[in-house]
Amino acid sequence: MSNETFADRLRKAMGDCGVKQVDLVRAAAGQGVKLGKSHVSQYVSGKTVPRADILHFLAAALHVEEDWLMNGDSEDAAPAENGALPEKKEKNVSGGNTMREFKKSSKLDNVLYDVRGPVVEEANRMESAGTHVLKLNIGNPAPFGFRTPDEVIYDMRQQLTESEGYSDAKGLFSARKAIMQYAQLKNIPNVSIDDIYTGNGVSELINLCMSALLDDGDEILIPSPDYPLWTACATLAGGKAVHYICDEQSEWYPDIEDIKKKVNDRTKAIVIINPNNPTGALYPREVLQQIVEVAREHQLIIFSDEIYDRLVMDGEEHVSIASLAPDLFCVTFSGLSKSHMIAGFRIGWMVLSGNKRHVKDYIEGLNMLSNMRLCSNVPAQSIVQTALGGHQSVKDYIVPGGRIYEQRECIYNALTDIPGITAVKPKAAFYIFPKLDVKRFNITNDEQFALDLLREKKILIIHGGGFNWKQPDHFRVVYLPRVGVLEQAAHKIGDFLSTYRQ
Numbered sequence: 001m002s003n004e005t006f007a008d009r010l011r012k013a014m015g016d017c018g019v020k021q022v023d024l025v026r027a028a029a030g031q032g033v034k035l036g037k038s039h040v041s042q043y044v045s046g047k048t049v050p051r052a053d054i055l056h057f058l059a060a061a062l063h064v065e066e067d068w069l070m071n072g073d074s075e076d077a078a079p080a081e082n083g084a085l086p087e088k089k090e091k092n093v094s095g096g097n098t099m100r101e102f103k104k105s106s107k108l109d110n111v112l113y114d115v116r117g118p119v120v121e122e123a124n125r126m127e128s129a130g131t132h133v134l135k136l137n138i139g140n141p142a143p144f145g146f147r148t149p150d151e152v153i154y155d156m157r158q159q160l161t162e163s164e165g166y167s168d169a170k171g172l173f174s175a176r177k178a179i180m181q182y183a184q185l186k187n188i189p190n191v192s193i194d195d196i197y198t199g200n201g202v203s204e205l206i207n208l209c210m211s212a213l214l215d216d217g218d219e220i221l222i223p224s225p226d227y228p229l230w231t232a233c234a235t236l237a238g239g240k241a242v243h244y245i246c247d248e249q250s251e252w253y254p255d256i257e258d259i260k261k262k263v264n265d266r267t268k269a270i271v272i273i274n275p276n277n278p279t280g281a282l283y284p285r286e287v288l289q290q291i292v293e294v295a296r297e298h299q300l301i302i303f304s305d306e307i308y309d310r311l312v313m314d315g316e317e318h319v320s321i322a323s324l325a326p327d328l329f330c331v332t333f334s335g336l337s338k339s340h341m342i343a344g345f346r347i348g349w350m351v352l353s354g355n356k357r358h359v360k361d362y363i364e365g366l367n368m369l370s371n372m373r374l375c376s377n378v379p380a381q382s383i384v385q386t387a388l389g390g391h392q393s394v395k396d397y398i399v400p401g402g403r404i405y406e407q408r409e410c411i412y413n414a415l416t417d418i419p420g421i422t423a424v425k426p427k428a429a430f431y432i433f434p435k436l437d438v439k440r441f442n443i444t445n446d447e448q449f450a451l452d453l454l455r456e457k458k459i460l461i462i463h464g465g466g467f468n469w470k471q472p473d474h475f476r477v478v479y480l481p482r483v484g485v486l487e488q489a490a491h492k493i494g495d496f497l498s499t500y501r502q
């Protein structure tokens, strides 16, 4: 029995015909077949196999037999997306009975999270084959030598035996009190202890907020580029993520005119990510004020993801949008994953603020979902008070001489020295989102660019499409590694691009 998979055969057929992923997408569009770039890449990477109608199209486009493409020469039948596969080769047999196939829910059909997507899977495959890959794909400080402050570790250890049980669903009083005081320092209005929810990272709370708010077809404004969990969770909840443009020409600030164009009667909320992942932008008060005005005019909820608010450089100040909108309902997210280098401990929070009169029912929904998950990780909650009080060691990283500051200088200079790359200098967080001159490199598929760079130079970056950026002309670099490593990486990228043409 051959171990060849559908993905292997698809890649072979594409190779034989000299067809790229983008060619399939175009051919499908030409024939009125609904086939997205992300679907093709999932088929090619072996994440999923197509439905019968898409299989039919692929086989015809690649001049191969449908049956061969799906099942190969062996007797093995691969599962299809929705069960519509040829049934003649029922091979999954146990004790004489045909085994039932289990497919992922169709709710996941349009959900993408490429920060851990197909290119990353290829990197993992290469690593398991013994190749060292420099991973610049995920904002996880610990593997790059950023240590948790000693006091945090000491205090967690001290409290471990008291953290064995579930806490209150929203979190420990001490943690929430510290978060409340933090919200006060940021001038976030009308916040009581009941308005604070801890979560297993901000991630859990993003999911919870989207699930509690969105009915099928409800719209929510989300930036492009975005941190893709927002789009994924909104989509999974049944909502429609409508992307507004952040403008590279204006320091990657949200384009207010684009936001205004995209609001309609179905729009329930607007998401901002400030400081921003993937661009590293920090929004000034005037820009935030303009967003508040649009939200006010159209009665939108504001969700503000501020997980990088303590990683701001160049002496700039982070302003919480909630502080400018006492008359609106705002939800502000933050946590300790990045500022305290404890992404693995899983602790984040959200703060409800401003005017809550008209959102009672929504808050009831938030409480239901919060209760249903019982509580967030209690040992991690136990160190929130320690982490938010006293000396903030993160400050040493973001000033000249500090690691994050110097690494930013290094990567910005090194990348923008490469012919064909330009970039806006990030002001915060630890990401840069450079632009590729697509004409020069003839790039039409940014995921392919990421794969080619990975295979040739063993460097893993995420293509702009992974952040819901529609043109194939950007990629994100996480600049957490030390200066020497970043210099080497940039040198390799430059070397790669000196001959790369797609």
Ligand SMILES: Cc1ncc(COP(=O)(O)O)c(C=O)c1O
Pocket: 139, 200, 201, 202, 203, 204, 227, 273, 276, 277, 305, 307, 334, 335, 336, 337, 343, 346, 347, 348
């Ligand atoms: C903008 C943004 N929001 C939320 C998260 C999730 O963070 P957490 O570790 O708190 O779940 C991340 C992680 O990279 C992020 O970049």
